[in-house]
Amino acid sequence: MADMVGNVTRERYEQIVAEGRDLIEQLTKCQFASGDRVLEIEPMRKQGIQPPAGDTFTVDESLTMFAADIGVSLSAVDKWRWTASRWPAEHRRARVSFTVHRILAHISKGQLLEAKENLQKMLASILLTDDERAAGRRRPGRPRPAPGTAHRRPRPGRADPTSDRSARHRDAAADRRRPPGETGMFLTN
Known part of the structure; x- marks a missing residue:
């Protein structure tokens, strides 16, 4: 059976991921372009500064x-405008x-100047290349180990009641010896 991710093969999944990245890149370009157009209509002004007299809107x-x-x-127009004003084209x-x-x-700005180097490292680490993924990082679409499963495993030196065949057989034999209608500690009428 082929390695599957959901209902698609691993190969098709990788194609979908590549298409998705391209679409997100196009969407980002569209949102920034829209923000740039909105800034052309209404540039950002400092707080308290009134637009020139004679404006109709x-x-x-x-x-x-x-x-x-x-x-x-x-709200979408506001987000585009504000974000485009904070990220000049050369920094996007x-x-x-x-x-x-x-x-x-x-x-x-003060925090940005202080953290500029760390920010660049963080952005670079977000984008994993295919070579980095192949070098041993978890492949996308593969499940992570479930948290908290280690405590459910039997500890060494402790008896696991489900692995003791003789105990299971004893319990099954005791159930066969009970009178009809009696199950364990509870009686049924």
């Missing part, structure tokens, strides 16, 4: 109109999802 009105015109929620990573970029954008 507020920021909220412009973003709401754009969201309605393209058929997405205002193609194989890192938009969501990861958004989460990492919450790090303050």
